[in-house]
Amino acid sequence: MSRGTSLSIEKPEVLISPNGVFSAGFYSVGDNAFCFAIWFSNSRTVVWMANRDQPVNGKRSKLSLQKNGNILLTDAGKFTVWATNTVSLSSVQLSLHNTGNLVLRNLEGVILWESFDFPTDTLLPKQPLTRNTKLVSSRSHTNYSSGFYELFYDNDNLLSLLFNGPDVSSIYWPDPWLVSWEAGRTSYNNSRIAVLNSLGNFSSSDDFNFMSNDYGAMVHRRLTLGYDGNIQLYSWEEERQTWVVSWQAIQRPCTIHGACGANSLCSYVIGSSRKCSCLPGYKMKNSTDWSYGCEPEFDISCNKNESKFLLLSHADFYGYDFGFFPNYTFDQCINVCLQACDCKAFQYNFHEDTSSWNCYPKTLLLNGYHSSYFIGDIYLKLPKSKYDSYVNHAEQFSLVCSNKGTIELARTYVDSRVNGTVKFMLWFACGVGGLEVICIFVVWCLLIRTRKSSGADKQGYVIAATGFKKFTYAELKRATKGFTEEIGRGAWGAVYKGVLSDKRVAAIKRLNEANQGEDVFLAEVSIIGRLNHMNLIDMWGYCVEGKHRLLVYEYMEHGSLAKNLSSNVLDWRKMFEIALGTAKGLAYLHEECLEWVLHCDVKPQNILLDSNYHPKVADFGLSKLQDRGDLNNSSFSRMRGTRGYMAPEWVFNLPITSKVDVYSYGIVVLEMVTGKSTIMGVHTIVAGVEAEHTRLVTWVREAKNREATTTTTTSWIEDIIDPTKEDIWDMGKVKILVEVALQCVEEDKDARPTMSQVVKMLVHCENGST
Known part of the structure; x- marks a missing residue:
């Protein structure tokens, strides 16, 4: 549009972006009500409106680009309902860009106004x-x-x-x-x-x-x-x-404030929409709009002898407590609410961190929601005189359905003397209708099957762990015999051995309650759900029930690499295979799976060994999904990993890339070969005196450099390898393994190889070439 022109509501005129993706013009928002809007041309989905709160009439309304550079939207040719309030002495032009941005600019190219700013x-x-x-x-x-x-x-x-x-x-x-x-x-x-x-x-x-x-x-x-x-x-x-x-x-829509208005409860079942219900004793204010909430059907008396409390299990109203009373008995909490005329209910919960019962009396019942997963109860204040009539209403919150009883359908009897032609037409119509219903049902089933087979991963947002079995907490407690046999423990929780109902032995990870936020739980579940590699742990299922968060993995007979390093069961051949298998698993995470994944906590405790000592990388709770096209711009809100295995990038706040896992992998390999822990450091002896702690990486590099500057009859590799390991398998291959590890722990991340390059070097070595 150039100055002096206009778009009329009575003509089908629209602005279209050069690529045809966006359109701008008058959009119907009701009966004879229009807004000037921008929308996607293919679906007519609105993305911007100028006058959303003041629609214009369907006659004589128009959008005008005036000669002074101002854009006016007038209603019925009389009233101005919206304007850009721009001024330009030179000529101006209004255009719709390919991005969906409506831009007003002058001849010099200066942008006077754009919809992206509003x-x-x-x-x-x-x-x-x-x-x-x-x-x-x-x-x-x-x-x-x-x-x-x-x-x-x-x-x-x-x-x-x-x-x-x-x-x-x-x-x-x-x-x-x-x-x-x-x-x-x-x-x-x-x-x-x-x-x-x-x-x-x-x-x-x-x-x-x-x-x-x-x-x-x-x-x-x-x-x-x-x-x-x-x-x-x-x-x-x-x-x-x-x-x-x-x-x-x-993810839980009922936690959104104002979802159902005051004095109501929101409930949600996965796969359906959220549902609003008035509390017992309350009724809807506006039968067409839940945002108005509900209002009481009774008058609360200040006489505490005339009130009674109704239990609503697994319910909560966030906020608007008129006090917090820790370590109160139930009777004390009742008295607090009874003594306050404006107390409408109270919440009474047990807090495990303090081992006490706490009382939260409430003056307003807002942000209410009901969920079987919520651990907490609400006691609703009601008049005694009407209490019994409200109790039955409360049963709807238990979500129990019953099919007891039979509802008799009303029957309408007609004269049997019906015209034969009419009867034939009725039967014919019913037959055709029935055939149509059957055809529609068959086609619908085929469409559903086709959609499932062609794009099951495109069905809206991803719900974590939909591909796994969902266990109940009772099942997993039974499988672990009450969580008695602990086989491991990490930053996020303990791991127990269990036997599932199908006799499979499983490792069941129980997340710490203090650290069991849904972000941690869903991060591990959703990430592992996308992975499939022989050197990555396989997950069988999960449990999310109330405060409980558990993950069910395949059981690894020989436990973690950390556990086995302290024993003599690993010979040099097995350790080489463990190093190679771990590298393959990490290379898959970085470069081959559907999402770029950083593990961020590679260490011996997170490398598990099966019955044949084949390694599997585990514990992705700290991993970070990465941008395929821009790994150097990754952003982390906090440091991740374990001290001793963390790359310098974490300390110096440098960009975090897949090279942090490469560094941690190099440390793990050095620990395997030397038998020494990077966290404990390495003691050195100088002139018979024990020197101060030396980092494992520095100690290995110094051993390698000494061979180049001194004459010695032994190889530097012999000086650093674990002395408890006997029967050297192949000194040349062990040397290559260490040299690869030293490349991985370079201070400069750009000097480190990728995990796929590490795999190539080790495979080359395994095949006999040095």
Whole structure:
């Protein structure tokens, strides 16, 4: 559009981007109600609106680019409802770019205004979210006006989701009870900017980053804050001509504040949408909108003898406690609520860290949700006079269905003397209808089967561990005989030996309650779920039940490499095969699997040995999915790994790449050959006096350098190898193994080989060439 021109609502005129992906024009949002919007041409999915809260009339409304450089949107040719308030002395042009950005610029190329600076509920690739912008959800699926949810940078410089309701407001993401570093964020960022790229990588200045589950695919994408309060990344699936969710911020939708309004409970079943229910004794305020919540059908008396409490199991209302009363008895908690006229309920929970019962009386019942996984109960304050009538209503929260009894269908009897032609037509119509139903059912089944076989990994966002068996906590407790036989312990929890119901022996990892955040659990499950290699541990299933998080692995008969290094069961041939197999597993993680994965904690404790002493790399809880196209720009919110095995990049805050695993691998190989621990260091003897601690890497390098500067009858390899190992298998191959390890532990990451290069060198050596 050039100045002096306009788009009329009564003509089918639109702006189209050069690539045809985006269109801009008047978009119908209701009966005789229109907004000027930008949308994807193929699906008519709106990504921006100028006047979302003030639609215009379907007659004589228009968008005009005035001669002074201002853009005006007028309603019915009379009222101005939106304007850019721009001024230009030279000629201007309004154009829709291939990115979906609507840009107003003058002849000198200066941008006077652009839609990317004023997002509504959607971010497009290359569109920045800054300190001065925010996303605001729509009101509902069909109401495009501003809703109650906002994505923005808060005063702590953190990218946050806010419920900004009509009565109250609260931040619900990241979890409000976490400080910034516990949520994996940093508040030390004045830039406050976040950008999504076209490949599916989102990066925020507060260290919040993610990649879509279809990262790298060249598809249309949009990051939208939904009317339900969840921020989701959508990818366009060309084959099915539909949008699919490739990432979302919140996995449990009922934890979103304001999901069901006041005095109501949100419940959710995987595979279906969330459901809202009024509390016993309450009714909906607005039968068409749950955001208004529920209102009481009774008047609460301040006389404590006239109130009674109803138990709602596995329920919670976040916030709005008028006090916190630790180590209170149940009766004391009841009295606290009875003595306060405005107390509507109380929560009474047992806290294992303090071994005490705590009382939380509440004045407002907001952000309520019900889940069988939640460990906690709510006691609802109700009048005694109506208590019995509300008890039956409470049973719906138990989610127990019953098929007892029979419902008799109403029957309508008609005169049997029906015209024969009419009867024939009725039977014929029923037959044709039945045949159509059968055909539709067959076609539907075929489509479902086809979709499952052609793209099971494209069904919306990835739900962790859908490909594994989900065990109950009771099953795993039975399998481990009450978690009695501990076979290992790490940073995230203990591992127990167990026998499953099908007689398979399994290693069952029980995550520590203090460290068992869902991020740790889902990281390990989702990553291992994508891996398949003979030198990587195989996972059979998982359990997520209440506070319990468990993982079920194949059992490795000979335990960890760390355990076996202290014994004499490993000869030189076995150790070479362990080094080679471990290298193959890591090379697969870095270069061959569907996702680039860094292990970040390679050490002998995480290399397990099967019945034939074949190695399998385990424990991916600290791993980090990497950007295929830009490994040098990876960002970690905190150091990861184990002291002694961590590459210098961690200490000096350098870019983290796959070379950190290469360094750790080199340390492991040196430990295997020398029989010495890198964590304990190496003592050296100088003139009969024990010198101070020396790093294992330095000690090995010094031994190698001494051979070049002194005359000795023994090889430097003989000086460093484990003296407890006898019957040298092949000194030449052991020497190559050490030299490869020394390359892996170079200070400069660029001087280290990749794991695939390590594999090639060791295979070359194994085949007899030195």
